[in-house]
Amino acid sequence: MGGSEREQQLSRAFVALADTLVADYDVIALLDQLVGHCATLLDADAAGLLLADSRRELRVVAATSEDAELMELLQLQADEGPCLECYRTAAPVSVADLADTPTRWPVFCAAVEDVGAFRSVHALPLRLRGEAIGALNLFRAAPGPLPGADLALGQALADVATIGILQERAIRRGEVLTEQLQVALNSRVAIEQAKGVLAQLLDMGMDEAFDVLRRYARQANLRLADVARAVVSREVDGDALLAARRGRGPQPSEHGRRGR
Amino acid sequence: MNELGPVTRELLGFVRDGADDKALAARICQACVTGLDVDGAALSLLTATDARQTLWATDPVAEVLEDLQFTLNEGVCMDAARTGIPVLVPDLRHHAETVRWPVFAVAVGERTAVAALFALPLQWGAVNLGVLDLYRFVPGGLSEAQYLDALAAADTAALMLLDHRTDPGNRFGGFIDHALGHRAEVHQATGMVLVQLAVSAEDALARMRAHAFVHRRLLVDVARDVVARRLVFTEDMS
Structure with a gap:
């Protein structure tokens, strides 16, 4: 990507994020946008975001692909890996080539080799008052370091994510961080459940099902989590969602407008 | 990060011993009353639109609060169940709250001396399993540590109930998968x-x-x- 083209994309991304933050926004959609920006703007093939829940356990809240999500899950399962270390130390962790670090995270590295999708990982903390509340992770298929400028940008995007999570509801009511995280994580579960419903109903893969869900929410101006809940409780049928994907407008009136 | 709070630790310490939904709800409610600065607790199921059932209430006041909300179809726990977001009311007599729940706030004032109400949804993704309701006679919010504990406890309680209800015969081992x-x-x-x-x-x-x-x-x-x-x-x- 040419320098000026990337700069333009970058400014557009930050303007879009800033717009999102002043409106009544959907934190899951914001985090989803953020990992998307990371994969397009930075020298990364995929990105994922982990947040700590109320029991201090990390959970995946956004990922650009099922492969990226799998990478996060492998670390959670192995209870080791760059993203976990980044969260625990609240400092960035860069691994240019996972093949060089078999002893640092033996279980995780063995699992990654089996999957074979990614070779390098760069983990950036979501920091708040010196502590980490989660981690943003960039994955690349090819080994190698991430350029310094990309790391700085990635950290800026991670900071936007932190602000986004903190702001979402604090704007309206003075609530603590954990509640926001908990609600975001629960929304994530609802979205996974809804992806399953759509995958079965419309006979498609999970990535495609997520795409359908996202487009529908965007076109209907509904929160992703609200659409997910309506899908799981079967209040909205697959055809309406498919119509949204084909570009015809959905009929959002039954599901309540965004913002309560 | 902070350590887990006493209520969450208590819940995580429960051994899976064949307790039914009611017994489990009783232990969760009791753990809240012991570990948090509240006077009573109740746990109600609000699944499948209209099916509502109070599994446990620690005392008659907690029971009245649940009954009122179900009867009036209005109140903190109804909002928590609908939105999946905790509803915290440090003082129900405050003007902003009486406007928010005009009928419920008056009814609570007439029948009880309750001031503070905290409703924590028991959520599993898109599914609301029920609500954990806490009340106190003296107005005021929960401290941050108490609130964190209550949130983690509600999250744990949701998984425990889900576990119970998807495994009624207790066949599958470990209480939280x-x-x-x-x-x-x-x-x-x-x-x-x-x-x-x-x-x-x-x-x-x-x-x-x-x-x-x-x-x-x-x-x-x-x-x-x-x-x-x-x-x-x-x-x-x-």
């Missing part, structure tokens, strides 16, 4: 199976767990097979 809270495949498969069998998300999970048990497999492996379309649930399969 850790995979449950974390694995995308389990949630995705739940969504697929609920369509395959035309049942609720809870029932779909119960069917997957039963299948895993019968075939001596892990739930997450069954879920993976469902997502990979190697396994399709039908009415008549075991």
Whole structure:
């Protein structure tokens, strides 16, 4: 990507994020946008975001692909890996080539080799008052370091994510961080459940099902989590969602407008 | 990060000992009254639109609060169940709250001396299992540490109840299936199976767990097979 083209994309991304933050926004959609920006703007093939829940356990809240999500899950399962270390130390962790670090995270590295999708990982903390509340992770298929400028940008995007999570509801009511995280994580579960419903109903893969869900929410101006809940409780049928994907407008009136 | 609070630790310490839903709810409520600065607690199920049931109330006041909300169809726990977001009311007599729940706030004032109410939804993704309601006679919010503890406790309680209700025979071992809270495949498969069998998300999970048990497999492996379309649930399969 040419320098000026990337700069333009970058400014557009930050303007879009800033717009999102002043409106009544959907934190899951914001985090989803953020990992998307990371994969397009930075020298990364995929990105994922982990947040700590109320029991201090990390959970995946956004990922650009099922492969990226799998990478996060492998670390959670192995209870080791760059993203976990980044969260625990609240400092960035860069691994240019996972093949060089078999002893640092033996279980995780063995699992990654089996999957074979990614070779390098760069983990950036979501920091708040010196502590980490989660981690943003960039994955690349090819080994190698991430350029310094990309790391700085990635950290800026991670900071936007932190602000986004903190702001979402604090704007309206003075609530603590954990509640926001908990609600975001629960929304994530609802979205996974809804992806399953759509995958079965419309006979498609999970990535495609997520795409359908996202487009529908965007076109209907509904929160992703609200659409997910309506899908799981079967209040909205697959055809309406498919119509949204084909570009015809959905009929959002039954599901309540965004913002309560 | 902070340590886990006393209520959450107490809940996590419960041994799976065949307690039914009511007994479990009683222990959760009691742990809250002991560990948090509240006078009473109740746990109600508000599943499937109109089916409401108070599993446990620590005292008559807690019971009155639940009854009022169900009767009036208005109140903190109804809002928590609908939105999936905790509802905290440090002082129900405050003007902003009486405007928010005009009928409920007056009714509570007439029948009880309750000032503060905290309703914590027991949420599993898109599914609301019920609400944990806490009350106090003296106005005021929960401290941050108490609130964190209450949130984590509600989250734990949700998994425990879900575990109970998708495994009524206590056949599948370990009371909180850790995979449950974390694995995308389990949630995705739940969504697929609920369509395959035309049942609720809870029932779909119960069917997957039963299948895993019968075939001596892990739930997450069954879920993976469902997502990979190697396994399709039908009415008549075991």
